[in-house]
Amino acid sequence: MNDSILTLVTFLPAVGALVREVIRDVLPSGFPGGLPVTETVKRVREGLVETVSNKGFRVTAVSERQLDEYTHIRSLIEIPVVAGLAATARPTDLAALRPDAERIVTAAESGDLIGYVEADRRFHLGLLALAGNRHLLDVVGDLRKRSRLYGLTALAERGLLQASAREHLELLDVLLARDEPAVRAVMTRHLGHVRGLWAQPIN
Secondary structure: OOHHHHHHHHHOOOOOHHHHHHHHHHOOOOOOOOOOHHHHHHHHHOOOEEEEOOOEEEEOOOOHHHHHHHHHHHHHHHHHHHHHHHHHOOHHHHHOOHHHHHHHHHHHHHOOHHHHHHHHHHHHHHHHHOOOOHHHHHHHHHHHHHOOOOOHHHHHHHOOHHHHHHHHHHHHHHHHOOOHHHHHHHHHHHHHHHHOOOOOOOO
């Protein structure tokens, strides 16, 4: 990560995994090291970061209504698409996702929230990629950034994050078993966490 981007990160509040995810996903690979911070901000913002006079930048708040709407759209897309993979996905492709599913569990158990978010994103987008629709990945990737996960630290400390983490392994098991109703049930429960366990918008 170059000095310009590191300078930007120092202005942001302590939002841990969210900062890493926003920086990595919005900025293109091979980002030029000499780009001014102002241009970096322009690319990062896109509704995710706002300027604060005489202070720098902060991650924008997400309202309860916005979270409801983002989660609703994700459910409409992800649940049927993943359920359909129960009939179409190759076992070898599903097995290739298991290392990330295991990393999610390990990160949850160790309290590594950055590792958790990164592995979680790789897993879910990797799974959706098996449907072969690039535009779907773009839409879901954007929705994931906008329905950001707050309150992960408290959940990890209370041991509640581990159960959600293990659902990734459960999902792979039911996909490999070609059990479409079970896939729908796991995905519905898992996405429900966005508006349940994890719904703690910044005020």
